[in-house]
Amino acid sequence: MVLLDLNSHNKHYNPEKFRSNFPAINDQSVYLDSAATALKPQAMIAATHEYYAHSTATAQRSLHHDALQVTASIDKARQYVADFIHANDNSEIIWTRGTTESINIVAQSYARTILKPNDEIIVSELEHHSNLLPWLIVAQQTGAKVIKWSSNIDELSALISSRTKIVAITQMSNVTGFCPDLATISQITHQYNAVLVVDGAQGIVHHCLDVKQLDIDFYAFSAHKLYGPTGLGVLYGKQLLLKQMSVWQGGGKMLKTASFSDFQPADLPYKFEAGTPNIAGIIGFAATLDWLRNWDVKQADRYTEQLANYTKSQLMKITDIEFYSVDNSPIISFNIKNIHHNDLAILLGEQKIAIRTGELCAQPLMQKLGCHGVIRISLMPYNNQQDVDKLIEAIQNAIAILT
Ligand SMILES: Cc1ncc(COP(=O)(O)O)c(C=O)c1O
Structure with missing residues (x-):
C-alpha cells in the first residue's frame, strides 16, 4: 500500500508560492541557517495546533474516539515515511528523537551485540559527531576499532576486509555539501558482508533516496531538517x-508480556x-510530507542549485575568501582571511x-580542513536572490567594521 506517492500528482514548483507557505519569512530578516533546522510550513504548524487545540489524545492505548484517530494518524505517518524513502514495509520505520538517537540505536542495539575485539567500523572523515561518537562509544564497549576513511571509493576498497562489520557514511556532508557515491559504497560494503549505515540528516532534504x-x-534522519517538527526522527532498518x-529502551508498549523475571519484546x-x-x-510531520508532495521537489532542487551558484559567484568577489564546500551545493562553507568566523556571525x-x-x-573534519571553524550558509527552495543580495551587503558592512 503506497499512501504517499511523490510522482502521482500534477506537481509544480514556484519559488514565490513555495516561499509564501512559511510564516516565519518576512522582509526584515534573512534565514540562511536551514542546515541547522529548516523553517516550517503553515501546513505543519496547523496540523500540530489542531492536535493540541482540538484532538489531544494518546496513541496505541486508550480506546475513545480521539485516541483511535491519533493511533490511525501515526500509522498513516509511518506509511508516509516508508513511501518517502521507498522502504519495503512500514514496520521498518522506527520513530526516534532524531538522527542522533537513530544512529545510537544502531550502535547499541545492533553493533554492540555483534562486534568482537578487533572487528572494524569504517567511518568517513566527513561525519557529524552524531555519526562518529556512537561508533567510538561502542568500540570502547566491545574492543572493536574505528577506522578513519577519507570517503574516497578507492580508499574504501583498500581499507575494507573481513574484519569490517560496519561502514558509516553521510548522504551529504553538513560542512562541505559533498554527497558520496552511495551506490558504489553499498556494493563494496556488501561484498564484505558488512552493514551500511547512512546518515541522511542533510541529504534527505535535497536528494530523495531509495533505500531499497x-x-x-x-x-x-531528523524531521526538523525536512520542514518538520523538532524532537522527531526516523530510523529505517532492513526488517531482517x-x-x-x-531492544533499545524499556517501557510501555515495547513488550508483549512482562513479569518480574522476564519480558517478551513487541x-x-x-x-x-x-x-x-x-x-x-x-x-x-505527516502533514509536512503530505504538503511536500504538492511540489515538484526535483525542480525545487534545481532552483536551489542555481541560487547556490549565484551565491557562490557573489561571494567569490570578496577578497581572500576560502571555500571548503563543493560546487553546486546548497551548503556553502568558507572563511575570510583575518576575520574570525564568530565575529562575522555576530555582525x-x-x-x-x-x-x-x-x-x-x-571537529575531525575541521582538523582535516586546517581550520577551527567555518562560516556556513545553507539554502533552501524558500530562499531567493534578495536573501543572497542582503547577505552579501551585510558581509561587506561587517568586513568594513572588522578590517
Ligand atoms: C550530517 C548531520 N548528521 C547528524 C546531525 C544530527 O541531527 P540531530 O541533531 O537532529 O539528531 C546533523 C545535524 O546538524 C547533521 O547535519
Whole structure:
C-alpha cells in the first residue's frame, strides 16, 4: 500500500508560492541557517495546533474516539515515511528523537551485540559527531576499532576486509555539501558482508533516496531538517536486521508480556518505541510530507542549485575568501582571511541575517580542513536572490567594521 506517492500528482514548483507557505519569512530578516533546522510550513504548524487545540489524545492505548484517530494518524505517518524513502514495509520505520538517537540505536542495539575485539567500523572523515561518537562509544564497549576513511571509493576498497562489520557514511556532508557515491559504497560494503549505515540528516532534504535500490541497511534522519517538527526522527532498518536486534529502551508498549523475571519484546516497529511517542510531532510531520508532495521537489532542487551558484559567484568577489564546500551545493562553507568566523556571525546577526559558524559538530573534519571553524550558509527552495543580495551587503558592512 503506497499512501504517499511523490510522482502521482500534477506537481509544480514556484519559488514565490513555495516561499509564501512559511510564516516565519518576512522582509526584515534573512534565514540562511536551514542546515541547522529548516523553517516550517503553515501546513505543519496547523496540523500540530489542531492536535493540541482540538484532538489531544494518546496513541496505541486508550480506546475513545480521539485516541483511535491519533493511533490511525501515526500509522498513516509511518506509511508516509516508508513511501518517502521507498522502504519495503512500514514496520521498518522506527520513530526516534532524531538522527542522533537513530544512529545510537544502531550502535547499541545492533553493533554492540555483534562486534568482537578487533572487528572494524569504517567511518568517513566527513561525519557529524552524531555519526562518529556512537561508533567510538561502542568500540570502547566491545574492543572493536574505528577506522578513519577519507570517503574516497578507492580508499574504501583498500581499507575494507573481513574484519569490517560496519561502514558509516553521510548522504551529504553538513560542512562541505559533498554527497558520496552511495551506490558504489553499498556494493563494496556488501561484498564484505558488512552493514551500511547512512546518515541522511542533510541529504534527505535535497536528494530523495531509495533505500531499497541503494541496498542501505540503516538510514537515519531528523524531521526538523525536512520542514518538520523538532524532537522527531526516523530510523529505517532492513526488517531482517531489526528483528535480530536487541531492544533499545524499556517501557510501555515495547513488550508483549512482562513479569518480574522476564519480558517478551513487541513486534516491529514497537519493540524500539518505548513510552508515549512524540504524537504532535508525528502528526505534524505527516502533514509536512503530505504538503511536500504538492511540489515538484526535483525542480525545487534545481532552483536551489542555481541560487547556490549565484551565491557562490557573489561571494567569490570578496577578497581572500576560502571555500571548503563543493560546487553546486546548497551548503556553502568558507572563511575570510583575518576575520574570525564568530565575529562575522555576530555582525551578520545584528543585521538580521541568520547563518551558522563554528566547528559544525565536525571537529575531525575541521582538523582535516586546517581550520577551527567555518562560516556556513545553507539554502533552501524558500530562499531567493534578495536573501543572497542582503547577505552579501551585510558581509561587506561587517568586513568594513572588522578590517
Ligand atoms: C550530517 C548531520 N548528521 C547528524 C546531525 C544530527 O541531527 P540531530 O541533531 O537532529 O539528531 C546533523 C545535524 O546538524 C547533521 O547535519
